[in-house]
Amino acid sequence: MRRLIINLNNKKENNLIFDKSGNYLVFFKNLSGEFNFRIEAENVNLEIYGLFIGKNNDQFTIKTIQHHIVPNSSSNLLIKGVFFDQAKFFYRGLVRIEKGAQKSHAYQKNKNLVLSDNVDIDSKPDLEILANDVFCTHGSTTGYLSKDEIFYLKSRGLKENQAKDLLIEGFINEIASKFKI
Amino acid sequence: MDDLTFDYRYGFKVKENYVFKSRKGLDRKLVAEISYLKKEPKWMTKIRLEAYDNFVKKSIPSWGADLSKINFDDIYYYIKPTDKPVSSWQDLPKEIKETYDKIGVPQAERDFLAGVSAQYESEVVYKSIQKELSRQGVVFLDMDSGLREHPEIVKEYFGKIVPSSDNKFASLNTSVWSGGSFLYVPKGVRVSLPLQAYFRINAERFGQFERTLIIAEEGSYVHYIEGCTAPIYTTSSLHSAVVEIIVKKGARVRYTTVQNWSHNVYNLVTKRAKVEEEGVMEWVDCNIGSYVTMKYPSCILAGKGAKGEVLSIAYASGNQHQDAGAKMIHLAPKTTSRIISKSIAKNSGRTSYRGLVYVSPAAKESKVYVSCDALLLDEVSRSDTYPTMKIKNKQVEVQHEATVEKIGEEKLFYLQSRGINKAEAEGLLVNGFIEPITKEIPLEYTVELNRLINLEMSGSVG
Numbered sequence: 001m002r003r004l005i006i007n008l009n010n011k012k013e014n015n016l017i018f019d020k021s022g023n024y025l026v027f028f029k030n031l032s033g034e035f036n037f038r039i040e041a042e043n044v045n046l047e048i049y050g051l052f053i054g055k056n057n058d059q060f061t062i063k064t065i066q067h068h069i070v071p072n073s074s075s076n077l078l079i080k081g082v083f084f085d086q087a088k089f090f091y092r093g094l095v096r097i098e099k100g101a102q103k104s105h106a107y108q109k110n111k112n113l114v115l116s117d118n119v120d121i122d123s124k125p126d127l128e129i130l131a132n133d134v135f136c137t138h139g140s141t142t143g144y145l146s147k148d149e150i151f152y153l154k155s156r157g158l159k160e161n162q163a164k165d166l167l168i169e170g171f172i173n174e175i176a177s178k179f180k181i
Numbered sequence: 182m183d184d185l186t187f188d189y190r191y192g193f194k195v196k197e198n199y200v201f202k203s204r205k206g207l208d209r210k211l212v213a214e215i216s217y218l219k220k221e222p223k224w225m226t227k228i229r230l231e232a233y234d235n236f237v238k239k240s241i242p243s244w245g246a247d248l249s250k251i252n253f254d255d256i257y258y259y260i261k262p263t264d265k266p267v268s269s270w271q272d273l274p275k276e277i278k279e280t281y282d283k284i285g286v287p288q289a290e291r292d293f294l295a296g297v298s299a300q301y302e303s304e305v306v307y308k309s310i311q312k313e314l315s316r317q318g319v320v321f322l323d324m325d326s327g328l329r330e331h332p333e334i335v336k337e338y339f340g341k342i343v344p345s346s347d348n349k350f351a352s353l354n355t356s357v358w359s360g361g362s363f364l365y366v367p368k369g370v371r372v373s374l375p376l377q378a379y380f381r382i383n384a385e386r387f388g389q390f391e392r393t394l395i396i397a398e399e400g401s402y403v404h405y406i407e408g409c410t411a412p413i414y415t416t417s418s419l420h421s422a423v424v425e426i427i428v429k430k431g432a433r434v435r436y437t438t439v440q441n442w443s444h445n446v447y448n449l450v451t452k453r454a455k456v457e458e459e460g461v462m463e464w465v466d467c468n469i470g471s472y473v474t475m476k477y478p479s480c481i482l483a484g485k486g487a488k489g490e491v492l493s494i495a496y497a498s499g500n501q502h503q504d505a506g507a508k509m510i511h512l513a514p515k516t517t518s519r520i521i522s523k524s525i526a527k528n529s530g531r532t533s534y535r536g537l538v539y540v541s542p543a544a545k546e547s548k549v550y551v552s553c554d555a556l557l558l559d560e561v562s563r564s565d566t567y568p569t570m571k572i573k574n575k576q577v578e579v580q581h582e583a584t585v586e587k588i589g590e591e592k593l594f595y596l597q598s599r600g601i602n603k604a605e606a607e608g609l610l611v612n613g614f615i616e617p618i619t620k621e622i623p624l625e626y627t628v629e630l631n632r633l634i635n636l637e638m639s640g641s642v643g
Contacts, residue, residue: 102560114575117542121573125581127566132557132587138566139582144575 008035018044018073025049027178034063039101042072050079051175054087054119063092066106071131074105080175081112082168083119093125095136102131108138113145113171115164206254209233212356215259219325219359222332225339232345232355239349245535246473246504251447256419258357258390310374319372319403320365324392327363334365338394342425342453342481350449354390354423361391361422364405366432368398375404375437375623393424397432397460404435406623419447420471426454426462430484433461437622439630441470444501448474458484458513465622467494468503469633477535479508482516482544492618493522497530497562498637506535506567511544511577522553523615526562527638533565538572538579545576553583556614558607608635 006016008028015036018024021043029051037046052060066075081089095106110123125138145167153163204211212233216226241248314321320331328335345355366372397403420442428434434454442448448471454462464478480489491507509518524532534553555564566583588610596606612619612631619627 099560112572114572114577117575119572119575121571123570123572123581125566125568125583127564127583127585129555129557129564129585132560132562134557134585134587136585137583140568140570140579141581142570142572142577142579144577 018046020044021073023047025178027051027175030054030058030060032059032061034065036065036067037075038065038067038069039073039075040069042070044073044075046073046075047178048075048077049175049178050077051172052079052081052083052089053172054081054083054085054089056085056087058085059088061090063094064108065094065096066108068095068097068101068104068106071100071102071104073101074107076105076107077109078175079110080172081110081121082115082172083112083121084115086116086118086120088120089122091121091123091125093138094128095126095138096128097131097134097136099130102133104131104134104136106134106136110140111171112140112142113168114142115144115168205257207233207236207256207258207353207357211258215357215359218259221328224336225328228340228345229356229358232352235346236349236352236356239346239352241349242475245475245533246502248447248449248473248475251419259359313374314372317370317372318367319370320363321376322363324361324363324394325359327394331363331365334396335363335394338396338425338427340425342427342455343423343451347451350421351423351451354392354421354451358390358392358423361393361424362395362405362407363393364395364403366395366397366401366403369400370398371402372404375406377406389420391422393422395424395426395434395436397426397428397434399429400431401429402433404437406437406626407439418445418472420449421447422450422452424450424452426452428454428456428460428462428487430458431460432457433463435463435465436478437465437467437626439467439469439622439626440474440476441633443470444472444499446471448472448476450474450476452476452478453481453508454479454489455481455483456487456489459486460484461488461490463490463492464507465492465618466505467618467622467630468505469494469496469630469637471501471503473502473504475504477506477508477537479510480518481510481512482518482547483512485513486515487513488516489518491520491522492621493520493524493534494615494618495522495524495532495534496527496634496637497525497532498527499530502531502533504533504535506533506537508537509539509549511538511540511547511549513543514545515547516544517548518550520551520553521618522551523556523618524554524564525556525558525611525614526564527558529561529563531563531565533567534583535567536569538568538570538581540572540574540577540579542574545574547577549577549579549581551581554614555583555585556611557585557587558611604638605635608638611638 003023006026008026009031017038019040021041023045025047027049091110093108095108097104108125112121121142123140125140127136150163212229216229343351345352426434456462462480466478468474478491482489489509493505495503495505497503507520522534526532538549540547553566557564564585568581593606611634619630
C-alpha cells in the first residue's frame, strides 16, 4: 500500500481530497486556518497529527473537518497543544459522516496542556453522523502538569524546571515521534 | 401549526371546557390581562410586561433545531381550566389504555393522567405527605399560590437565575407563565420522599408555560420529580417552561424529568440552577417525547466546592429531533461538574448533544468530565455532538469524550439465538445502554421507562 506524507505547513492547501485508497499521514505545527479533509475513496487510512506550542501572545485558530463521503475509510486526528503565557487557542473540529458512508471509522482527539493562568482555550469538537454502521469517537482534555509527577521527579533529584521540561517533552512526544517518520 | 399533524399512537383528548380562554396570539394587553385575572401584585405585572418587550425584541435562535414553523399568532397563551375535567375512563381510546397497561401504570395514576380524576392521590397518602411537609416547614405549592402566599420569597428570587432577557422562550415564559411548582425547603431540612407535582392541592398538571422555583436553604436536601413516563397528550403545540433553582451552602437538590409529550409539541425549556458553596445540584433529564426538544439544564457553580451533575437520556424516532445537553459554568475554585449523556436515534430520528463548559479564571482546581454516547439503530437516523469548552485558567482538568455507534450485531445475534425476537433483543440492549442513568432515578420510574423503551422499540402497541 502506498503511504503519502503531507506536511500541511508547506502544502498551503485548505481542501485536501482523498480520492485514491491508501495510507496518508498529514501533520502540521502551529498552523491557523480551516482545513477540509474530504474522503472520496474507499480504504483510505488517514492520520492527522497537529502540534501547537503557544507562547507570549501567540494566537491560533484552527478548524478541521473530517468529511467521510464513501464507506470503508478511516480517519484519525490528534491535536496536542502546550500553552504558556497569554497564548490563545481556538479549535473547532468536525467529523461528518454522510448517509452512504457506512463502516467508517473516525476519531478526533484534542489534548491541551496549560502552563499559565492567562491562557485562553476554546475547544469545540463536533460530530455529525448520518450513517449508523460506523464507529466514531472524539475526546478533548485540558489539564495542567500533575503535581504528583513533578514531586516524583524532584524526589529523583531533578530541579522543578527540569521536571516540568521533561513532562512537557513527554506530552509533545506522542506527536513529535510521528513527524520523524 | 396546522400542517403539523402527527400520528400519535398514545394520544387522547379531553373535551375542552374552559372557564376562560384567551384569544389566539399575544400582545401587551393580553399579558396585562393575564396578570389582572390572576390578581397579581403590581411588580409581577411589571415583570411580565418587561418580559413581553424582550420577547418581541429577541429573535428565534438560529442554531439548534429548526423552529421556523412555530406560528406564535396561532397559540392560546392562557387557558384557565375548569375544576374537574369532563371525562371517564371508558371514554379513553383503547390504545391509550393498552399503553398504560403495558407500561404498568397503577389505576389511580392512570385516572389522573387520563384526566379522569383531577388529582392523583389517595386522600390518605396525600394528606399525610402534606402534613409531614408542613411540619418540617417545607412549602410546596403551585407557582400561582406560591406568589399569593409567599410574595416576599418569590419577589426575591423570581427571574434572578433565568432573567427574562436570557432568551426568546424565557421571555415568553416570563410574560405569560401559569402553573408550575413553588418549593421552599428551610435550613437543614431533608425531605426524604421525592416530591412530585401530584402532591399539590388542585395541581394544574402540565402547564404550557409553567414556571418552577425551588429554593433549598443551607444544608437541606430535596428531590423533585417532574413529568411521567406515560404519554401526555396536549393540543397546544408549544411548551415553554422555565425552572429556576437556588442551592444554598451545603444543600443538595436533585431534579428529575421524564418528558414524554406527544409528537406535535415543541418543547423549549430553560432550566438553570445556581449552586453556592459546597452545594450539589443534580439534573436527571429523560427526553422521550415531543416533536422538537431544545433543553440544556445548567448549573452555575458560584460557590467554592460546588458540584453540578447532568444525566441525560434522549430518544428520537420518526421525525423527532431531540436537541438536549447541559451547561456547566464554573465561577468558583474547586468546583466539579459531570455530564453524562446517552442518546438513541431510530426511524430517521435525530438526537443532538449540545453542551457548554465554561471555566472562569477564578475557578482554580476545578474538574470537568463530559461523556456522550449515541446509539444509531438504522441507516436513516442521525446523531450529532456539539460540545463547547471554554477554559480560562490553568489549574483545571477537563475531559470530554463522545462515541457514536450502532447496536452490536454480535450481541443481537446472541440474544436472537437464545430465542428472543429482534425487537425485544434491541429493547434489551437499549435498556442496557441507558442503565447507568436509569439506575439513578426512583425504581418505579425506571421500570416504567424500561417498558416504554421496549414499547417504542417493538414499534407498536399490542
